[in-house]
Amino acid sequence: MSDAPRSPRPRGFFLSRVNAIAANTLLELVRQKVFYFMLLFAAIAMGVALLASGMPFIEQFQVLKDAALGAMSIFSWLLVTLATAMILPKDIEDRTLYTMLAKPVSRFEYLLGKLAGVMLLLLVAMGLMGLFFAGALFIREHLAIAEALRDYGDGPDGQAAVAAIRQAAFTPTLLAALALIFTKSAICAALTLLLSTFATSWIFTVMISVVVYIIGHVQPVAREYWLEQSGEAPSMLLRAFLGFVSLIFPDFQLYNIIDEIVVGNAVPLSMFVQAFGLGLGYVLVYTIVGYLFFSSREL
Amino acid sequence: MPFQRQRVVAVEDLSLTVEPGQVYGLLGPNGSGKSTTMKIVLGLVAPTSGTTEIFGCDSSHVSSREQVGFLPENPYFYKFLTGLETLEFFGKLCGLCGAALRARARELLALVRLEDAADRRIGGYSKGMLQRIGLAQALIQEPRLLVLDEPTAGVDPAGSREIRDLILAFKERGITVLLCSHLLEQVQEICDRVGILHRGKLIREGKLDDLISIENQTELILENASPPLLARIREAVAAGGARVVDERRPKQNLERFFLDVTRGKS
């Protein structure tokens, strides 16, 4: 046997490899110009909401929250869908995938690292948009307070108006709304990654992802038809198809409790917990299934 | 039929062994199965039947790759990373970290003569620099086996010579090398054994010297031989029952000439 240098035992472990891939993915995605355009459009959408100044202040806050949370919802979804759809095809096309998998990195670690990188991007994007939202809410709140003090003076009526404005402006449940938006986008990211493990082009992945997103919002309708026989019974074929839709597609309607938060309605904590738990389940399952598809893919 | 994928047999009945410390050249025309063979060795593709082992470890296991460094053809790395960051990234994938990783990365950058470009983004690297950084990342975890796919493709003669010298240095250190190349002259200079693939089958395999030497011919190179001496040699050859096949002045190769001229100019 030659006196070849012995390779050292691997000093890292699963998490360190996943971290390295995640950090690299985040760095790669943050450098994309599309990221900055998305943030800019989200900021514009929120800024436009500040124009609703002629309305009563409660409505102003609702419009602002609707616009901001809606913008964050749309742009975070678009961001993760586009970002996730491109990472795998790009690595395959550039053959960086081979270089990485030629290291002691399993396909699962690779996939998980990529997904973690996208989640980090989502966190960064939502953090920035959240800051902008907080700023817009702060400005609107203070403008409304100034107006109220001007109209009602500094006496008890004015103070009551100020208290009502503050109550309508920032509510702690807004943080839960942000968490729900994050969860919904995280599900979309995991789903898009799953699609990209067997898709042949990123455009296909994006298109299917968009279709699944829309179907996911009307999924409860499909479920209702499948489970309830009301009036005319649907045919066996239709029932089977609707059943398949219910089983495969995620139910995104469950995350629209954000609307209730915007109008200031109380949402039970248990509902949040269930929604987050369900989201975690979706992400886990989609990641595992994505790995299974990826593991058998010929590179 | 439209949606039916045609089955292609990329590699068939392939059986080869690369001894530790050897430089093995895998040759063949385009489409002969070289890339597929390398992917099987690296565990990127699963063979339909059969096994591949790297130092006794099944190559389909991730752990086998701890001992393998791979340089793909036309390597492409993340453009936004610097040379140093690229090596550190791949080092982390191999379990290295901290000061030890940084030191190892700098050591390899010095080995491949890229210290000055360590902090430059990969996007600004030339072809030769990309090959060298590719070699460096292949060595990051001190592998016992190097798999090199066209390591000198697209590189200028000077860069090519450097890479070849590096491979010879690896061989000196006992690192096993499996390399694919179209540049047969370079393969001839560095490989101990070669295997030739054609349409997925290994048609010839063995020690290089054994394969390419012409058994019944002997080469004799003389210096300062006078014409009478040459005439006497020709007579002796004929008297011995042999035949002078060719008589000519040996030439240095164009690469050597090029290097001598350009180095002299620089």
Place this chain on the structure above:
Amino acid sequence: MRARLLGVAILLGFGALRLPFELSLEKQQRALHYHGAKLDMSVRQQLTQMSFVAALSGFRSIVASVLALEAHTAWQRTDWGAVKVIYDTICAMTPRNIQAWDMGGWHMAYNASVSAREDSRTERLALRLRAEREYFKLGEDFYLRGIQNNPDRSMLYERLATIYRDKFKDPLKASEYFGLAAQQPDAMQYVHRFTVYELAKVPGREQEAYQRLRALYDKGEEEHLPTLLRLLGELEEKLNIPRDERRIREPSQHP
């Protein structure tokens, strides 16, 4: 191939596992009147195609907000028909948005009604008054539907009571709805007093109103507000309450 089949099996298995959980969660949300009315053809007709797709895709709230801006513009144009239709749509999409019910009701009962009464294009006063009353009813309808969808929100009862008091001049109904408002967990402090104030105006209910006003007075100084003191004094006079039992000694001194 085996891995792919396993993947599909896991997807279907997960689908089967999560289905009852999602159904349960959806039931909980529907019980709280979340998600609004089903997006059927009546709502579709009020929205553009893109808005309907957006609403279907989970952006009801956004679509509702955009419509609110449209309603604001329609108000500025005094296009009351458009205002009503838009708020009907907003409320259908976001029935838990009490602000939307309130705005719809307010526009109809106050702004549209005044506009109808003062509409110089209609010469006959009787016609103008009839139009005004019809807008009162439209406003009432918004609040009643809002209460149906949000039975636990005090504000809607209170606003409806105000309409009965100020527009319909129906103190009995006003008292009833102020009373319902006072029973809700988010009722404002003053609402329980308004119940009694209105009851005091109902012929034949003065005694009952007097008892309740006295009970409020006896609660303490915090209830000794000018309106309460005035009404209490007036009722003590009207009902000839014996002087030694009266709470208000000098009724004329209170406004």
